[in-house]
Amino acid sequence: MxxxxxxxxxxxxxxxxxxxxxxxxxxxxxxxxxxxxxxxxxxxxVNPGSLLQLLGNEVDRQGQMLTEIKEELAQIKKALK
Ligand SMILES: [Zn+2]
Known part of the structure; x- marks a missing residue:
């Protein structure tokens, strides 16, 4: 080298x-x-790879929150029937 x-x-x-x-x-x-x-x-x-990792983690976190909201809405919908 x-x-x-x-x-x-x-x-x-x-x-x-x-x-x-x-x-x-x-x-x-x-x-x-x-x-x-x-x-x-x-x-x-700012290291672009590190920034992408942070953004990916945030996308995962937001996706999990959406899943939880969907589940809660389904429970509310079921309770209202
Ligand atoms: Zn020198």
């Missing part, structure tokens, strides 16, 4: 740093050299 090195200083120490570049409406994460600060890559601040 190749060893990642900074294109500017040649060192191999990288870190994640929060950043909001000028004219950007969103925070980003820079992968930067921990020695000289040269930016090697940029990532979304």
């Amino acid at each position: 190749a060893w990642s090195t900074c294109a500017k200083c040649g060192k191999s120490n990288f870190e994640m740093v929060e950043a909001t570049p000028r004219n950007s409406a969103f925070k980003l994460l820079y992968v930067q050299c921990a020695i000289c600060g040269a930016v090697a890559g940029v990532m979304d601040y």
Whole structure:
């Protein structure tokens, strides 16, 4: 496996740093050299996979609530007959 090195200083120490570049409406994460600060890559601040997992969990929770409401409505309907 190749060893990642900074294109500017040649060192191999990288870190994640929060950043909001000028004219950007969103925070980003820079992968930067921990020695000289040269930016090697940029990532979304919010991980899309984690966000999808949260949304999926919420959809499941809402689905369960709808099932419970349907069951209660069926019981009310039965009681009114
Ligand atoms: Zn560097």
